Amino acid sequence: MNKYSICFISFFFLFFFMMINFIMMIYFIMNNMILFLEWEIISFNSTSIVMSVLLDWMSLLFMMFVFLISSSVIYYSKSYMSSELNLNRFIVLVLLFVFSMILLIISPNMISIFLGWDGLGLVSYCLVIYYQNIKSYNAGMLTVLSNRVGDIMILMLVSWMLNYGSWNYIFYLNFMSSDFSMKIISMLVIIAAMTKSAQIPFSSWLPAAMAAPTPVSALVHSSTLVTAGVYLLIRFNNLLIDMFFVKFLLLLSGLTMMMAGICANYEFDLKKIIALSTLSQLGLMMSILSMGFYDLAFFHLLTHAMFKALLFMCAGAIIHMMNDNQDIRLMGGISMYIPLTSLCMNISNLALCGIPFLAGFYSKDMILEMVSMSNLNILIFYLYYFSTGLTMFYTIRLLMYLMVNDFNLLSIYNLYDEDYIMLKSMFILLFMSLVSGSFLSWLIFYYPYMIYLPFSLKMMVIYVSLMGMLMGLLISNMKIYSLNKFMMFYDFSMFSTMMWFMPNLSTYGLSYYFLNLGQVLSKNIDMGWSEIYSGQGMYKIIKYYSLVNVIYQMNNFKIYLFSFILWVMIFIIMIMI
Numbered sequence: 001m002n003k004y005s006i007c008f009i010s011f012f013f014l015f016f017f018m019m020i021n022f023i024m025m026i027y028f029i030m031n032n033m034i035l036f037l038e039w040e041i042i043s044f045n046s047t048s049i050v051m052s053v054l055l056d057w058m059s060l061l062f063m064m065f066v067f068l069i070s071s072s073v074i075y076y077s078k079s080y081m082s083s084e085l086n087l088n089r090f091i092v093l094v095l096l097f098v099f100s101m102i103l104l105i106i107s108p109n110m111i112s113i114f115l116g117w118d119g120l121g122l123v124s125y126c127l128v129i130y131y132q133n134i135k136s137y138n139a140g141m142l143t144v145l146s147n148r149v150g151d152i153m154i155l156m157l158v159s160w161m162l163n164y165g166s167w168n169y170i171f172y173l174n175f176m177s178s179d180f181s182m183k184i185i186s187m188l189v190i191i192a193a194m195t196k197s198a199q200i201p202f203s204s205w206l207p208a209a210m211a212a213p214t215p216v217s218a219l220v221h222s223s224t225l226v227t228a229g230v231y232l233l234i235r236f237n238n239l240l241i242d243m244f245f246v247k248f249l250l251l252l253s254g255l256t257m258m259m260a261g262i263c264a265n266y267e268f269d270l271k272k273i274i275a276l277s278t279l280s281q282l283g284l285m286m287s288i289l290s291m292g293f294y295d296l297a298f299f300h301l302l303t304h305a306m307f308k309a310l311l312f313m314c315a316g317a318i319i320h321m322m323n324d325n326q327d328i329r330l331m332g333g334i335s336m337y338i339p340l341t342s343l344c345m346n347i348s349n350l351a352l353c354g355i356p357f358l359a360g361f362y363s364k365d366m367i368l369e370m371v372s373m374s375n376l377n378i379l380i381f382y383l384y385y386f387s388t389g390l391t392m393f394y395t396i397r398l399l400m401y402l403m404v405n406d407f408n409l410l411s412i413y414n415l416y417d418e419d420y421i422m423l424k425s426m427f428i429l430l431f432m433s434l435v436s437g438s439f440l441s442w443l444i445f446y447y448p449y450m451i452y453l454p455f456s457l458k459m460m461v462i463y464v465s466l467m468g469m470l471m472g473l474l475i476s477n478m479k480i481y482s483l484n485k486f487m488m489f490y491d492f493s494m495f496s497t498m499m500w501f502m503p504n505l506s507t508y509g510l511s512y513y514f515l516n517l518g519q520v521l522s523k524n525i526d527m528g529w530s531e532i533y534s535g536q537g538m539y540k541i542i543k544y545y546s547l548v549n550v551i552y553q554m555n556n557f558k559i560y561l562f563s564f565i566l567w568v569m570i571f572i573i574m575i576m577i
Helices: 005-031 057-080 087-106 110-128 134-164 174-177 181-196 204-209 214-220 225-235 245-264 270-290 293-319 340-353 359-373 378-404 420-444 459-475 483-489 490-496 499-533 534-551 556-577
Strands: 036-043 047-055
Touching: 005 057, 005 087, 036 057, 036 534, 047 057, 047 087, 057 087, 057 214, 057 293, 057 420, 087 110, 087 225, 110 134, 110 181, 110 204, 110 214, 110 225, 134 181, 181 225, 181 245, 204 214, 204 270, 214 270, 214 293, 225 270, 225 293, 225 499, 245 270, 245 490, 245 499, 270 293, 270 359, 270 378, 293 340, 293 359, 293 420, 293 483, 340 359, 340 378, 340 459, 359 378, 359 420, 359 459, 378 459, 490 499, 499 534
Parallel strands: none
Antiparallel strands: 036 047
């Protein structure tokens, strides 16, 4: 079999499944159906192991988007990873990744959710370390250690669910929300979701995961890994009502939004800028979810998936053509040479900013208007709108560096726009980035949301975006390499560039401390005391005493006589003393 044939077969099957999901989803929405399937895998002595599947409009719609994006990514990989000798291994890993996400989406059962959740963590580690250099290994370790915190929370949640006699959480949601002692479940779910969706203080792994190949980044940052936490909270949304811990989630996700926006303005790595924009959008989803609008969070999750996958694909094409260089300072003027890739890049960037009538506008505008209507304090209001302005700010800065400035690549370059495999896969997502916002706004909501606000508040989103765009243009035209000289606060710029020192804390702080502690425990307990008093140690002690016992049992008169004389001498000496 040709190494490219697995790409084509995978693409064909994923696209076929996407079409089936689309037809089923339309049918389910029209008939207001939910399908709950239980398949008994094994029954033994009144114990049955059952696999449960929940198919409703939400899971089918999300699966459709996952299949569409993964099929485009695999088709794109046929060209992007063409020099890879083990292309089949790469495609199998990506398919395992997609399968884990599908398992998580369709599961109403905590055990199968945990299998999908852990599958995502394991396969993401294999993909992050795919290039097998020091940077990849460090990034993979940071990713897997951060995600293990969430895995532990899910394990604790599985054990806590034993209180109910079943792991099918979907039946217990209404009861759990009224049961005060079960608020612990919602807390565990929130912490697990925060680790997977990289909210503060678990944010540092997300930009580090950019060590993975670009097609993987397109898949991870759009519809899989990072959205798993948001999707889990959407499913558990009944638990989050009137819970005190949700207020912390709102604050932390708002700070994540702002932190990611500020850091993206200081970053020069093309992929890390896009990764930080994902972090910003995840903060937006989590914050609106913690306010109780789970349908809006789901809406933004789907629209964001389309333009973010397209953005990563365009970035991958540009990095390839730039001789594998990711520094935006060494790029510029590329729209003259690769117009079609630049077109896709611009439209996905504008959709990210929420420019009217592109995909991001419908969800982002509605979220910000609902925030304007809600009874919130000025800090949260400020975090939302400031972060929206920052999104426009770093997007315009990126476009200025890539497309408007003079060509600045130092080495020889080979810019071409005729890789039709990459362009075809990008154009599929380009079409969806244009229409998915409008299409989903009619599909998800049973009635159109009409939000009445004063004119100044209604236009606030546009004002903030325009201000962000103006600032981005001004800073980029100052002919300086960064904001550092403009801000004149070198400490602040260091603080912002280092993601508020979170990578240092998570890598050198917590991880280093816990790994050292683990080494000490392993040395002193596993290989020390427990080795002496269990397993091999106990075997040696018993063997020694049994040998002594055998010698005594041989009825040797000399031994008895010798021991008798010895005891008599000891007794006489003690009396004399």
